[in-house]
Amino acid sequence: MGNKAFSAALVLGLVFSLVCQVFSKTITLIHSNDIHGIYKPFKIKVNGRERLVGGMEAASHYIDKIRAEEENVLLIELGDVLTGTLAADIEYNGVSGGAMIEFLNRLNYDIWSLGNHEFDKGQPSALKLTKLAKFPSIMSNLIYKESRKLFSSCPYHVFDLAGLKVGVIAVIEENFLQEVYKDKVEGLDVLPIVTVLNSYIPELDKQTDLIVVLNHGTFDEGVRIAENVKGIDVVLAAAEDGRFREVKGVLVKSTFGHLKTLGYLKVAVEKDQVVNYEEKLIWLWADIDLEPSAQITALVKEVEDSIRSEYTKVVGEAKFDHIHKGYPLKNEAGESPMGNWITDVMRWKTGTQIALQNSGGIRAEISAGPITKANIFDVTPFRNTLVVFKLTGQQVKDILEKDVERGEDMFQVSGLKYRYYPKNIRPLGKRVDYVEVNSEVLVNDGIVLHPKKVYSVVSNNYLVGQAEDKYFGFQVSCQENTDLILDRVLVEWLLENKILAYKIEERIVEIK
Numbered sequence: 049m050g051n052k053a054f055s056a057a058l059v060l061g062l063v064f065s066l067v068c069q070v071f072s073k074t075i076t077l078i079h080s081n082d083i084h085g086i087y088k089p090f091k092i093k094v095n096g097r098e099r100l101v102g103g104m105e106a107a108s109h110y111i112d113k114i115r116a117e118e119e120n121v122l123l124i125e126l127g128d129v130l131t132g133t134l135a136a137d138i139e140y141n142g143v144s145g146g147a148m149i150e151f152l153n154r155l156n157y158d159i160w161s162l163g164n165h166e167f168d169k170g171q172p173s174a175l176k177l178t179k180l181a182k183f184p185s186i187m188s189n190l191i192y193k194e195s196r197k198l199f200s201s202c203p204y205h206v207f208d209l210a211g212l213k214v215g216v217i218a219v220i221e222e223n224f225l226q227e228v229y230k231d232k233v234e235g236l237d238v239l240p241i242v243t244v245l246n247s248y249i250p251e252l253d254k255q256t257d258l259i260v261v262l263n264h265g266t267f268d269e270g271v272r273i274a275e276n277v278k279g280i281d282v283v284l285a286a287a288e289d290g291r292f293r294e295v296k297g298v299l300v301k302s303t304f305g306h307l308k309t310l311g312y313l314k315v316a317v318e319k320d321q322v323v324n325y326e327e328k329l330i331w332l333w334a335d336i337d338l339e340p341s342a343q344i345t346a347l348v349k350e351v352e353d354s355i356r357s358e359y360t361k362v363v364g365e366a367k368f369d370h371i372h373k374g375y376p377l378k379n380e381a382g383e384s385p386m387g388n389w390i391t392d393v394m395r396w397k398t399g400t401q402i403a404l405q406n407s408g409g410i411r412a413e414i415s416a417g418p419i420t421k422a423n424i425f426d427v428t429p430f431r432n433t434l435v436v437f438k439l440t441g442q443q444v445k446d447i448l449e450k451d452v453e454r455g456e457d458m459f460q461v462s463g464l465k466y467r468y469y470p471k472n473i474r475p476l477g478k479r480v481d482y483v484e485v486n487s488e489v490l491v492n493d494g495i496v497l498h499p500k501k502v503y504s505v506v507s508n509n510y511l512v513g514q515a516e517d518k519y520f521g522f523q524v525s526c527q528e529n530t531d532l533i534l535d536r537v538l539v540e541w542l543l544e545n546k547i548l549a550y551k552i553e554e555r556i557v558e559i560k
Contacts, residue, residue: 073212075258076118077313078111078330081126081286082305084165084411085136085148085429087351089334092308100335102307104151104348108340110310110332111155118314120209124216125152126286127163127264128305130177132411132429134355134422143176144169147351153182154343159205161218161262162187163286164227168430171199171232186218186262188248189239199236203248206255212317215256217248219273221265230513241269242276249279258317260284267291267302274298281322282313292327299325307332359422364542367549370414381468381558385550386410386427387460390534392550393541395462397532398436400504401486402444403462406511406519410460419548424538432508432534437527441490442499447520448480454519458556466491467557481559508534 089103115121129148130136140146152160160183166174178185178200188203204217219241225233245261252259260282263270270285274295287302290309294300299322303311309329316324370386387410391403412426439447444464451458452468453476467482483491490498509529516523542548 073210073257073318074314074316075120075122075209075212075214076114077122077124077260077282077284077311077315078114079124079126079284079301079303079311079313080107080305080307081264081284081303082128082163082288083125083148083307084128084132084305085130085145086133086307087135087148087151087348090306099333102332103334104155104307104344105338105340106332106334107307107310108155108344109338110330112339112341114312114330120212122159122207122209122214122216123155123157124260124262124284125157125160126218126262126284127161127220128165128286129160129163131165131168132306132426134359134425134429135351137425137429137431138351138354140351141180143180144173145177146180147347149177149180151344151347153180154341154347157181157183158207159184159186159216161185161264162190162200162220163264164220164224167228167232169232171236174199186216187220188217189219189241189244190224191237191239193235193237204252206252212258213256215252215259216262217245217252217259218262218264219244221269226514226518229510241265241273245273245277245280249277253279253320257320258282258315258322262286267293267300270300270302271295274300281317282315284311284313290329297322299327301327303329355422359425360420362418362420363424363539364419364546364548366414366416366419367547368416370548370550381556382407382456382458383552383554383556384410384460385552386414388462388553388555389548389550390428390538391460391462393538394434394506394534396541397537398434398506398530400436400506401463402439402503402505404505404507404511405460406457406508407460408457409508409510414548419542421539424535424542428535428538430508430510430534432510434506434530434532434534434537435509435512435524435527436504436506436530437512437524438502439505440499441501441503442496443520443522444485444503445480445483445491445496448483449477450519450521452476452479459519461555465555465557467559469559473559 086102087104089100091098092101130145136145136148184205185200186202186205187200190199207214222238224238259280261280262284264286267285267287270283273283283300285302288305289302290304292301301313303309309331312328312330314326315322391405394403463486465484469479481494511519512524
């Protein structure tokens with residue numbers, strides 16, 4: 049840090065300290081989100097070198113340090129603790145993924161809101177997670193359709209910290225029902241966020257000095273909440289982008305997911321208003337001498353032992369890194385080596401002409417060297433099954449048009465090669481210029497040559513279940529769920545073929 053920057057930080061710290069002495073009532077909000085089963089540290093590149101970050105022992109070290117230095121700390125989780133690693137899949141205390149909640153229990157979290165991935169194993173499992181938690185589980189806009197009762201027992205919770213009343217209320221993204229398998233959320237409904245908050249905040253404002261909204265959604269949604277809901281002070285967003293903004297006097301903040309960072313927001317409150325604040329990100333570096341709690345270290349070992357026997361078995365070898373960055377590392381057009389491999393395997397197993405895989409269903413990288421069953425699970429942790437169905441030539445063109453419109457979660461493809469114009473160049477319906485299906489030209493100069501020809505297609509049960517609402521724009525008919533689980537099929541392919549060495553093949557090309 050340069051001298052000027054250091055001096056500025058020192059001055060800000062002194063100012064905040066003086067303000068806190070005058071107004072005395074302060075609270076420190078520490079928040080996390082999108083843990084996704086992370087319990088061990090992992091490597092990231094920082095300024096050209098690798099560092100270890102994250103994991104529950106690192107979280108324990110930094111959280112304990114904050115609590116030792118700060119008064120009136122609230123530790124908050126904004127949801128999506130499940131789905132991503134085997135730690136979030138194994139059964140613990142009779143609950144699938146229960147070990148992740150037990151980590152939060154041992155870290156002494158104060159409150160959490162459910163995320164969409166808490167429902168990946170169904171509603172009964174999500175409810176079991178809330179019962180396993182030793183802290184309040186809140187959600188205000190997720191209800192049962194018929195009874196109109198809340199899914200979570202409480203919409204909000206009020207804390208009393210040294211005479212400071214803090215109300216915490218949670219909302220979930222309005223497209224929640226599109227983010228989870230339909231059969232897992234059957235009978236549920238999501239109410240409009242702003243409407244719900246405006247109904248609760250007046251009664252909550254009467255009870256509190258500070259109101260914090262937990263938004264399991266994007267940072268921009270957090271901004272919208274700040275702009276349209278009166279009486280709130282802070283919005284914490286489960287956005288994984290580490291942003292901060294003051295909007296009409298409301299502090300909107302997010303952190304990075306997967307336990308890379310904790311969000312830190314210290315506020316001074318007087319007469320029901322925030323009069324000063326300090327915000328930052330706390331990186332959970334794990335390549336230092338950590339001092340985690342013995343309870344956390346013991347649980348890490350317990351989880352490791354549960355996983356090791358079966359999932360450390362080597363099933364193949366990667367000749368080079370198959371990189372994953374957020375969604376899979378792609379070329380500019382959207383194609384990724386990992387996506388090429390996965391979709392080829394889907395066709396290999398089912399014998400279809402086309403395979404489609406949503407990029408968002410590919411969740412990790414594979415490094416050069418031995419590949420274990422655990423590595424494959426990390427890549428596709430959702431236990432998706434393969435679904436076979438039919439599409440006409442016209443439908444193939446139509447869904448690719450819609451796919452270009454959707455952006456970063458574009459399909460990974462096998463059996464297809466296509467070229468398209470970007471969204472800002474041509475309108476929807478005129479973007480896909482050329483399509484091949486197994487070397488046969490289906491679309492040329494934007495014209496479908498075989499509109500009624502029928503093609504066999506394989507995808508996963510999540511994509512097919514959300515085809516009408518999210519992916520295709522229409523419902524898939526005559527579908528057959530093979531009950532073949534994708535991660536097991538990938539393991540089967542590796543055991544037979546031994547070597548993984550996929551690259552970009554220009555299956556998807558953006559026309560410049």
